[in-house]
Amino acid sequence: MKTTRICALLPLALCLSLISYAQKDKAKYKFGDIKPEDFAPTVYSVDSSANAVILADVGETVFEGNSKGNFSLIFTRLRRTRLLNKNSFDNEATVEIPLYVDGSIEEKLEDIDAVTYNLEDGKIVATKLDKASLFKDKASKNWTSRKFTFPNIKEGSIIEYRYKINSPYYSNLRSWNFQGSTPRLWSEYSVTIPSDIFDYVVTRQGYLPYAVDTVSSSRDSYHIMVPGEGAMDRSESFTLFSNTVRAKWAIKDVPPIKGESFITTIDNYLSKIDFQLRRIKYSATNVKEIMGTWYQFAERLVKDESFGEPLGRGNGWLSSDLKAAVAGASTDKEKAEKIYAYIRDNFTCKTHEGFYITNTLKKAYQDKSGNVGDINLLLVAAYRNQGFEATPALLSTRDNGYASESYPLLHKFNYVVCRVKVDDQYYMLDATNNKLGFGKLPLNLYNKSARIIDSIMPALVPLESDSLLEKKTTMVFINEGKSKKLEGSFTSHLGYFESLHLRENGGIGKGDDFLKELKKRMTIDVELSDAAADSIKQLNLPVDVRYNMKFDFKGDDIVYFNPMLTEATLKNPFESAERKYPVEMPYRADETYIFNMPIPEGYKVDELPKSARVKLNDTDGMFEYIIMQSNNSIQLRSRIQLNKAVFGAEDYSTLRDFFNFVVSKQGEQIVFKKI
Incomplete structure (x- = not known):
């Protein structure tokens, strides 16, 4: 990820002697400029299997003085798309334009046009959108949208729309996604910022090269009107001059971004540009810090009535119940475990996302339910009530994407956990899952790091998937029984997260359905019985799964037998011939399989697999498959070891x-052969 400031680009622009776009930039795409030859292609090389292709997606944001004594952002967009077949209609022919609203002040959608073009008898027929069909939808407290569907669409149609958004929220400089689920032939975005006044952090993301990546400078004027305070007061207007920076980016032949196996979220690798307002410089001596430092960020949250402020009240209403919960604890560790178990087992999480308290902590306590913020901040309050050092920690889940470790961007976070100090050790806790053990977090929370919300030391806590090791050992021992059948036992000591998955899915129940599913995976006809799972309710311990088996070769002349039974890796998780993004496994892995069986009476080994041992990049991993025939038995040891999770x-x-x-x-x- 590449991060830079627009204001810092100006010296580079001058050094490179770039030509000012204010003078020479011409629009490459004009609305309505459709030609018959635009309908000719039926397949596009950027993605030959695409249902639709975006021919052009061009956006621009500029600043403009307004009549409210301030600045507005003017965002314009033109998008032109070719619909290649009916499968594209739902995704491309219905458009939703989001608008931000705060109280009664909403961004304004202006100058919207939408047209469908069809080629009929060699002529282009245009069908315009009836603006009466544009309807409003409220998504949330702060977001509304305008929606419409293109008229008269057909396979092969070209659809095009343009619009302008007038926004008083200059802190919300729009980001731009160059890439999406539909391929693009041209994706372009430009911003022009009065750099003497506004300072933005610009964050680039993605792997695609830019066809255009330029910066130019100029000096512009902004006309601002200040309304009078009373009915009789006159409005005043003035002109403000500022140096401006214009940055322009474009990527051509943009392939669609597609999901891959073993990745946090594909959105982490989407080619895009984001903006965050750092500060406003009204004058050399009047500078307003907007983003601030991590210390200021944490201090604001500590004082927030929906986050940190309730944690400092003591919350005496918790005392009596917590006193009963920790009864019998002889050490601080036991006491901490009992407090965690009390909150975890008696409160229900309704929404596994969010970090603010939805009402009050006391209300969540009375209701015995809430969102992540309610429950895990209640856990923090419970520990503090009992004299422990506890703080909230914000993070972003794996499916939400990475949160910035450099800049305090609150909107990048979507989860909160509790960090508690017990003796000299810190534990990260999530009380929203009643199957988690003390000091354990779900896999989805291991997404680089969490940020401690403490105004004195808002430190980072590493939450790397490389820090996790999932270790599994499976042993199969088979003997020849009195009935001449082969009888054996299967025991698998699961890793913690496989154990958690089993617990979350109800364990193995009575074992009948569990054994039926196992039998489907066997390559031989086998009887399975006596299934059991140990430590299901001991949440801090891994689970042991056991069952017995019985089978024979039924007198067949030749028997093909896979000694891996149900534990073979049947499919390569990495099928694509190439990959542009990292492989992000949830943990390091160490799986060992041990197998021992006698050669059945009346048979001999005709073919035995060869032993092998290979390394992955010398030190990144190892696979061994060691098999041998010793006297009248066969022993196998297979091990897969991955020493890191991210490649x-x-x-x-x-x-x-x-x-x-x-x-x-x-x-x-x-291969066994009958003697």
């Missing part, structure tokens, strides 16, 4: 080959 795109080919080998080797069979 760069440059390692993808090697990782893919590694798992191809694993799938191939674990799929090999022993």
